[in-house]
Amino acid sequence: MTLLEVDGLTVEFPTRRGLLRALDQVSFSIGAGEVLGVVGESGAGKSLTGAAIIGLLEPPGRIAGGQIRLDGRRIDTPTREQLRPIRGRQIGAIFQDPLTTLNPLYSIGRQLVETIQTHLQLSDRDARARAVRWLEEVGIPAARQRIGAYPHEFSGGMRQRVVIALALCAEPRLLIADEPTTALDVSVQAQIIALLKRLTRDHGTAVMLVTHDMGVIAEAADRVAVMYAGRIAEIGPVRAVVQQPAHPYTQGLMDSIPSLQHRVGRLRQIDGAMPRLTAIPAGCAFSPRCPKVFHRCRVERPDLFDAGDTRAACWLYDA
Amino acid sequence: MFAFIISRLLQAIPVLLVVGFIAYAMFAFVGDPVTIMLGQDTTEAQRAALVHQLGLDQPFLVQYAHFMWAALHGQFGISYRLARPVSDLIFERLPATVELSLTAAVLALLVGVPMGVYTAIRRDGLLARAFMIFSLVGVSLPTFLIGILLILVFAVLLGWLPSFGRGEVVRFSHWSTGFLTISGWRSLVLPAITLGLFQMTLIMRLVRAEMLEVLRSDYIKFARARGLPERAINFGHALKNTLVPVITIVGLQIGGLLAFSIVTETVFQWPGIGLLLVQSIGVADIPVMSAYLLLVALLFVGINLIVDLLYYAVDPRLRVDRRALTGTR
Numbered sequence: 001m002t003l004l005e006v007d008g009l010t011v012e013f014p015t016r017r018g019l020l021r022a023l024d025q026v027s028f029s030i031g032a033g034e035v036l037g038v039v040g041e042s043g044a045g046k047s048l049t050g051a052a053i054i055g056l057l058e059p060p061g062r063i064a065g066g067q068i069r070l071d072g073r074r075i076d077t078p079t080r081e082q083l084r085p086i087r088g089r090q091i092g093a094i095f096q097d098p099l100t101t102l103n104p105l106y107s108i109g110r111q112l113v114e115t116i117q118t119h120l121q122l123s124d125r126d127a128r129a130r131a132v133r134w135l136e137e138v139g140i141p142a143a144r145q146r147i148g149a150y151p152h153e154f155s156g157g158m159r160q161r162v163v164i165a166l167a168l169c170a171e172p173r174l175l176i177a178d179e180p181t182t183a184l185d186v187s188v189q190a191q192i193i194a195l196l197k198r199l200t201r202d203h204g205t206a207v208m209l210v211t212h213d214m215g216v217i218a219e220a221a222d223r224v225a226v227m228y229a230g231r232i233a234e235i236g237p238v239r240a241v242v243q244q245p246a247h248p249y250t251q252g253l254m255d256s257i258p259s260l261q262h263r264v265g266r267l268r269q270i271d272g273a274m275p276r277l278t279a280i281p282a283g284c285a286f287s288p289r290c291p292k293v294f295h296r297c298r299v300e301r302p303d304l305f306d307a308g309d310t311r312a313a314c315w316l317y318d319a
Numbered sequence: 320m321f322a323f324i325i326s327r328l329l330q331a332i333p334v335l336l337v338v339g340f341i342a343y344a345m346f347a348f349v350g351d352p353v354t355i356m357l358g359q360d361t362t363e364a365q366r367a368a369l370v371h372q373l374g375l376d377q378p379f380l381v382q383y384a385h386f387m388w389a390a391l392h393g394q395f396g397i398s399y400r401l402a403r404p405v406s407d408l409i410f411e412r413l414p415a416t417v418e419l420s421l422t423a424a425v426l427a428l429l430v431g432v433p434m435g436v437y438t439a440i441r442r443d444g445l446l447a448r449a450f451m452i453f454s455l456v457g458v459s460l461p462t463f464l465i466g467i468l469l470i471l472v473f474a475v476l477l478g479w480l481p482s483f484g485r486g487e488v489v490r491f492s493h494w495s496t497g498f499l500t501i502s503g504w505r506s507l508v509l510p511a512i513t514l515g516l517f518q519m520t521l522i523m524r525l526v527r528a529e530m531l532e533v534l535r536s537d538y539i540k541f542a543r544a545r546g547l548p549e550r551a552i553n554f555g556h557a558l559k560n561t562l563v564p565v566i567t568i569v570g571l572q573i574g575g576l577l578a579f580s581i582v583t584e585t586v587f588q589w590p591g592i593g594l595l596l597v598q599s600i601g602v603a604d605i606p607v608m609s610a611y612l613l614l615v616a617l618l619f620v621g622i623n624l625i626v627d628l629l630y631y632a633v634d635p636r637l638r639v640d641r642r643a644l645t646g647t648r
Contacts, residue, residue: 095541
């Protein structure tokens with residue numbers, strides 16, 4: 001069953017030097033309880049997609065086209081205040097840096113209770129009990145004693161657990177996790193990913209997991225979308241994308257991950273850099289760097305075509 | 320906490336000694352009080368007798384030591400001009416200054432903070448822009464000019480409010496208050512606005528700048544993502560985070576209001592300590608000037624202590640050391 005549908009989403013930033021198109025015709029869907037990984041380089045539009053879905057695009061950025069539907073209901077048009085009951089209740093969000101996402105002046109208990117009471121009609125006592133239960137669930141030891149503690153009294157990993165509790169305490173059906181482990185120690189990263197996996201499975205929460213870490217994707221995601229220059233390059237089941245990538249960009253991305261099994265003299269890399277948003281080439285955005293480029297790629301933009309088990313935006317797969 | 324307060328008070332002692340020393344040293348050069356006090360036809364012998372009587376023939380350091388020792392006992396000497404104890408003079412006039420300054424401070428806070436929040440939230444709104452232009456006027460116009468303009472408009476042209484003095488006051492033993500009479504309030508309006516306008520606009524611009532900074536922060540974004548109401552975000556989460564720098568500035572400004580309401584008091588002939596100081600400077604009344612400066616120093620020490628205590632109340636990160644020491648949570 002489809003929970004979230006993103007259809008032809010286009011996000012633009014008006015600037016003095018003209019309109020910047022940061023997202024261009026992005027379409028995908030997430031089923032109930034499904035984990036969709038979104039990967040890509042910095043600036044590919046991963047986080048922006050998440051921000052657009054939750055209605056928190058930083059002005060002057062705006063949705064210039066396309067639709068976002070949650071349960072078939074459009075959520076891309078309402079104003080900020082109309083979207084408010086959806087945020088936190090239907091769609092939760094986690095951001096990258098747990099050190100800065102908690103308000104330093106309020107105890108974590110207060111922040112939890114405030115969030116819970118915003119969305120659920122609960123008395124102070126019940127809300128507090130629920131807050132303690134969520135802290136226990138995300139693995140804060142001695143939750144009952146720690147509920148009055150302030151963010152600075154927790155380590156980075158513990159704070160990210162609190163952030164997860166805050167994002168999930170009203171039991172949203174979709175969680176947008178924007179680089180949830182990037183700012184953490186490697187040893188803590190695995191714990192947080194395992195925690196996210198367990199919680200979202202237990203509560204049936206769908207996840208859009210934004211990251212540039214293929215390891216995290218392979219570990220946690222059901223399907224994966226690869227983004228490049230504001231467009232989706234390839235989307236499909238995680239196994240197929242990792243093992244038999246169809247799009248030349250995805251192939252390059254996978255090749256550049258060092259492996260312990262195969263000794264290679266030198267890490268492979270994709271030549272060149274992602275184009276700036278002001279200078280996206282006509283046709284396929286990847287064409288200047290693509291090893292398999294041919295004439296059509298430079299003049300015409302490819303749609304997503306079926307390519308084995310995945311779908312890839314590449315003329316190689318035009319049937 | 321108690322130890323902290325005690326240590327801060329101990330630190331205040333050298334501050335006061337140094338302020339007293341500098342003040343006393345400067346006043347040796349503001350003019351010769353003896354010449355001003357005596358008539359033209361006094362003899363050299365009478366003059367010498369007065370100099371001796373005032374202790375001005377003694378070495379400077381001895382004079383300073385005498386002054387500080389007496390000050391320690393609450394004795395600030397006798398005013399040269401009015402021939403009355405300085406402490407009486409100051410305490411007589413202190414209520415007028417305190418009431419004026421506090422009214423100005425409350426006015427500045429009650430108007431400045433909401434205006435700052437508003438201009439930060441509706442950054443591009445028409446009203447917000449109007450506030451910003453108005454604040455530019457408040458920050459840049461000198462106090463005496465604002466006072467004179469207000470007098471011109473509201474006292475002279477419109478005749479709505481009195482242009483000088485405190486109006487009727489009610490006395491409670493040592494304190495005289497203008498808060499209890501209508502003429503007292505009417506007299507307070509113009510001076511309080513004059514004195515508070517600069518602080519109001521300063522607070523507004525400060526709150527606005529801090530709010531804009533905080534509204535960009537990750538925890539505000541996260542609060543929005545959790546669907547908290549805008550009101551709770553702006554006034555609960557954002558405003559509280561702007562308070563620490565605002566408290567610092569506001570504390571110093573209130574000290575400044577109390578200590579340096581001189582210009583406003585002069586323009587409105589407000590019978591406070593600022594006016595007393597101006598009159599005393601004119602005749603080199605050294606005891607009054609010294610006592611005044613000591614009082615100001617004491618005031619700032621006290622206000623800074625309060626500001627530090629407020630930090631503790633606002634920001635839990637500062638409380639952590641104390642907690643670790645006492646082992647409570």
